[in-house]
Amino acid sequence: MQTLTYEFPAQKVISRQVHVGVVGSGDLEILLEPPSADQPTNSAVVRVRTSVDGFDSLWREVLRRFFVADALAGSWELNDFGATPGVVTLRLRQAAEAAAGGTA
């Protein structure tokens, strides 16, 4: 297992917690929280814990692309069990949609 941390510029501030996904084979769970009082409102802080080691740059690229399109500020925690980049992006979008008011 590897723990990776990233930070991306973000503008939109969400107002509620969102949880999507499950730490099952080929999948991941995401916990998204609005920035706390002592955290900046213009950045997304991402912590990834992944069962597959050695894909730091791929994670960075997948996340970077997502945050270009959906710049949601706050704390993002990803618990990954070998999800492919496509699944990761889908889960990120799902979390963003849920944060915007859709159903998680």
Added chain:
Amino acid sequence: MTSRLLIAGETWQELLTRQSFIELDALRRVESLADPGSVRVLCGPFARIESPWLVPQGITPQSDDGTVIARATIGGRPTVIAAIEQRFSGGGTGEVSGAKISQALLLACNDSRNGTPTAAIILFETGGVRLQEANLGLNAVAEICSAVLDLRESAAVIGVVAGTVGSFGGMSIAAGLCSHLVVTPEARIGLNGPAVIESEAGAEEFDSTDHALIWSIDGGQQRHATGLADTLVPDDSVAIREAVAEAVAAGVPDQSRCRSRRLDVLAARLATMDPLHPPAPGDLRKLWGGTYEIPAELQTITRPTSSEVAATQAGSRGSTWIHAFAGDEDVTALAGSVLRADTATATYLAVVHDPANPYHRARDGQVGLTESLTLALAVHDIVQSDRPAPTKRAIVAVVDVPSQAYGRLEEMAGLHQAMAATVDTYHAARSAGHPIVALVVGTALSGGFLTHGLQANQILALDDPGVEIHAMHKAAAAKITLRTEEQLDELAKTIVPMSYSVEDWATLGFCDGLLKVENPEAPTAADVTYVDHAIIEAIARARSGPWDLSNRLNSAGAIKLRQASRHVRDALSREWDTGD
């Protein structure tokens, strides 16, 4: 069996519009069972009560440890729902996920006793104890079983096994304790999974690639057709919700009707089974019938009497120690594999080797069908005969069990249900005020220990390398967790619940005495005196201590090593009423 039950709908249009339950994750399953808008999740993902044991092993944890606990109403009645997420860790029971379930049941029990009957619904999708948390998972299952029985006195405990994982391992004992069990045709319920049996006993015992065979034995339809499940419904959220709502509306269960209390039925059913010429799974439906009652046509098999079998017992630690406590003339063979001895101190019970056991998978001291029934009858007999007595006799479970019996026949007959009967009687004895002391003199593994030992108020163990307490023996655990035995030994140095050393086990918080003797194989007179004295002290502690299993959480060891369990219990209790 009508086609209506096989599939959700009569036509393909109906089939397309049904909402599958199996495809839902744990939270959606909870939501689909509950009255709309009534679900309140306790200790959810943002409480972040993860397993503390997975990250050090390089395994990604899940924020709710794969178990959703929610308060909700069903048909307007208060309930608590515990849903195991089958996709995380195969639904394995860990320290945190297990503590969440048992504490939710105990809180429901508290409310029920205080005038608000709160039924529990447990969604079983589990391969059993999470081997990465081995001994803590095993104990968690024992605590869940105890809590199911505590609650069942005052509210319904409804089990749902929908699939696809099904219910296996010790949690199936808990399923066997439920007052009502709902299954789908896709469900499977068994004690030992097919792959485990195959790995223990070979493909001729159980071919784990033969799906038709697996479902003919463990499948939801078979369990229902043999009275081991109450309601069979298709994989349809509406049908499952209706079945659960009906069971909730039925109110407080009649204890005497619960399967795990029906020792008469278990005895009668097993009496019709000839292990040397076992019925086919299809014939078992006719032989036993679809209700859990004494079969109409009893074809009892002639069995050897105790005196005939007593001579066949080979030496084993269990046998050696029970004879050491009581002297040969006071030891009775209740069955070829179960010994009882009555002394001034207590009644001792031991499962021992029985080379002539007609159940060939239970010849080396394993707990199988006969052993579960015999133990249950013995404990029940003690409780009944002591009913008028103000001071209840102590019961000592002398434990030397290599495992439960891994066999196809055992699974077909529902070993999980037989074990549930034993667990129920031990719990009933403890609740009635009989001090129960488990004395581990040899191996205490897995379902064997859950059945014979882990419901005790006090657990003592000999401090000896030959004593091994674990969720699974090392070779099998290595195979299943994809590690070598050397890697397991290395991990055990830091992951205490995985250790096979009894000294490490003793630090987990549920050891009430580690006893160093001179010769555990052939105890000296001094050894026997010393251990008997320790038992007398344990009995005294049991008489003055709690009659539930809370001492395992409040001991000095637990305060140090079961912090996660204690944290879960506190957090759930806080959130139960206040909602924050």
